[in-house]
Amino acid sequence: NAGVTQTPKFQVLKTGQSMTLQCAQDMNHEYMSWYRQDPGMGLRLIHYSVGAGITDQGEVPNGYNVSRSTTEDFPLRLLSAAPSQTSVYFCASSSLDGISGANVLTFGAGSRLTVL
Amino acid sequence: GQNIDQPTEMTATEGAIVQINCTYQTSGFNGLFWYQQHAGEAPTFLSYNVLDGLEEKGRFSSFLSRSKGYSYLLLKELQMKDSASYLCAVKDSNYQLIWGAGTKLIIKP
Numbered sequence: 001n002a003g004v005t006q007t008p009k010f011q012v013l014k015t016g017q018s019m020t021l022q023c024a025q026d027m028n029h030e031y032m033s034w035y036r037q038d039p040g041m042g043l044r045l046i047h048y049s050v051g052a053g054i055t056d057q058g059e060v061p062n063g064y065n066v067s068r069s070t071t072e073d074f075p076l077r078l079l080s081a082a083p084s085q086t087s088v089y090f091c092a093s094s095s096l097d098g099i100s101g102a103n104v105l106t107f108g109a110g111s112r113l114t115v116l
Numbered sequence: 117g118q119n120i121d122q123p124t125e126m127t128a129t130e131g132a133i134v135q136i137n138c139t140y141q142t143s144g145f146n147g148l149f150w151y152q153q154h155a156g157e158a159p160t161f162l163s164y165n166v167l168d169g170l171e172e173k174g175r176f177s178s179f180l181s182r183s184k185g186y187s188y189l190l191l192k193e194l195q196m197k198d199s200a201s202y203l204c205a206v207k208d209s210n211y212q213l214i215w216g217a218g219t220k221l222i223i224k225p
Contacts, residue, residue: 040124040217041217042120042203042205042214042215042216042217042218043159043203043205043213043215044215045212045213058212090158090159102147102149102164102166104149104161104164105151105159105161105213106161107158107159107160108158109157109158110156110157110158
């Protein structure tokens with residue numbers, strides 16, 4: 001099993017450019033999410049989805065869009081990149097077997113984005 | 117507000133034991149997770165506690181006290197490969213994960 005696949009691993013953008021970070025999972029997980037990780041801070045949730053056609057905002061959604069047209073894919077779009085969006089982005093998924101239970105997140109390898 | 121506190125960095129010696137503490141203040145509690153993250157890699161799951169007490173998994177153990185808002189991760193027989201960051205995360209009343217900034221563990225020979 002591939003697990004969670006994220007592309008690209010590295011990207012450099014100029015301010016104002018747009019791009020899409022791709023995320024795909026092959027574990028039939030209902031729950032998918034995007035986090036950003038910045039030095040000295042905990043992982044921060046950007047957007048998440050509990051199933052195809054359903055998305056919701058996390059803690060830091062501004063400047064990002066998502067869609068969930070299939071169970072497998074959950075792309076993250078940066079609409080107009082800003083230097084404050086320089087970060088490492090992780091896609092993560094889990095099952096929803098008993099939402100109050102130990103639904104372990106499986107993370108992708110991460111995408112390191114630099115906005116100049 | 118919601119808060120997870122962990123030490124920023126710890127140093128330990130190969131073969132020794134180290135305890136990494138995590139204190140939390142969250143709106144509700146639906147479980148506490150520990151993840152390991154090697155530099156430049158993704159976090160991977162280590163342990164989950166929802167009831168008070170100690171959970172043991174090989175060289176790693178995790179303890180929870182809900183009344184004190186406190187957990188620790190205990191690593192025994194440290195190996196060089198245990199050099200990593202250890203992330204504490206609490207699932208709040210909305211079943212969302214609140215993450216600590218992580219503890220960077222440095223193992224010296």
